[in-house]
Amino acid sequence: MTAPIELVGLTKSYGRRRGIVDVDVEVRAGEVFGFLGPNGAGKTTTIRCLTGVARPTSGRALVFGLDAWRDAVAVHRRMASVGSDPGYLGELTAAELLDHLARLRGLTAGAWRPFAERLELDPSVQLRKLSRGNRQKVAVVDVFMGEEPLLVMDEPSSGLDPLMQREFLGLVAEARSAGKTVFLSSHNLVEAERACDRVGIIRDGLLREVASVTELLEAHARSVNLVLERPAPPGTFDLPNVRVLAATDREVHLVVRGDVNPLLGRIAGLRLVDVAITTPDIEDVFLSHYDARISGANGSVDEGGARTGGPR
């Protein structure tokens, strides 16, 4: 079966400016794929190549086996997409705009209404009078109102309030249940963690890692905080996959990668006042790809994403 999205050695440069370099990724049918990265990492450039707005310098962006640049019209029959902070025509009302886009996509006028109601969007207001969050609702309605089997979204929930973000995640989950494939770029890590089956992490135009959210979280360090009745004997935490980040007589903060059982064996011999083992969230994973050492008032972050020298 042809993959909904296949990026093969996708490279885009803007003259001397770097865009993306040699991005290879395959998005499987029916999955929600998150594309994570900070501003300027190359997320939007990738989506522009995918939506046929930008022509790849080299490599290919394929959508259901079709070239996203050459076969843009056929691609857009199978793909609904929306950019971040889309530049809608301010003089139109949301209803007029959505009806117009619906007609361009071969949908009936008013196809957007159930989604607008769900997101509490007032369709009678001119777009120029809408707040950023409400304009973003229009974008979300736009992308979900059709029947296309692939949805591509660039920072889709930015500007939405928490309630609407939850609604958005519900829409994504429903799309997945309906067998649709979703590709969304984000730097909202909580959203990615909750919505995505797999994520790709892009930095400086290079795709650094592609893995399932579960795999990513498992591969990265867990943070362990111990409060002891009395100091631990020297060498207690000398294990190959354990790193002590901070320690006083009675408190120890360490990180463990992979198998936690050897560490638990050592801890079992100690008298504890308190123990906290924190599963890394995707933010830790993300940070580990972006900055090995983030200095600041709160301390620094090591490669595992664990911050040292201050409260987490």
Place this chain on the structure above:
Amino acid sequence: MTRGLLRLELRRSRALVGWLTATLLLYGVTMAAFYPSMRENAAMMEQILEIWPKEMLAAFGMEGGFGLTDPGGYFAIYVGEFFPVVGAIGAIFLATRTTAVDVDRGWAAISLATPLSRTRQMLVAIVVQVIAMGILAIGTVGGFLLVDPLVGAGFEAVPFALAGFDTWVYGCAIAAVATLVGALTLSRGLTGGIVAGILIAMYLVSVVVAIEPSLEWMRYLTSFAWFDTAAVIDENRVEAGGPVVFGLVAGLAWLGSLLVWRRRDLLA
């Protein structure tokens, strides 16, 4: 699909085209209302013109062999030379709306995130320009024809309609060049500067040629050599040369715009 897009683009053009047409119409009405007085005082006008330096007459386009007292000469001098300015404003705004403003604000990408092809998107923009230039051309000659029954100036409908046709094709040529430059630069400012610069340069060349007859060949490099409404109105003869040249320029520039539009990144 195309009908809906065309309707939207026409709606977006209403204010611009409406105001520019009103300007042309009002200007035409005003100038046409003055014409009978100009004609009644023809001898005096000729005397005034004789004392003007040849260079000054050339600078104001009064060296075409037609006098201010002929309807065609009057129209060509007062309105025919006003149209390129207003027409260029309309052309630049309309052409760069698709090629620059909509790209910059992201609207072009939104439209193209549907099964709308770039070719169709550009074709709709071209159709809008053709319609808009037609309306502007009607406004350009319409003022004269509206006033005629009131002042008895003797402006004839058919010659003025032919002049309107010339005006329309000329406007299309300006719009097409603006579209091509816009598609290449994706910048309204740059396109406006280039198109206005070309028109001003051509006007200066036509002035120089009027002063220095040995450079006559250069006149045919300017649009003003081909936009000859005076001959159409005063001699009631159909000049195919102008419309053909403008039509060719328009056709080639729009074709070029389509080709460029299909192949380029749409990134501001």
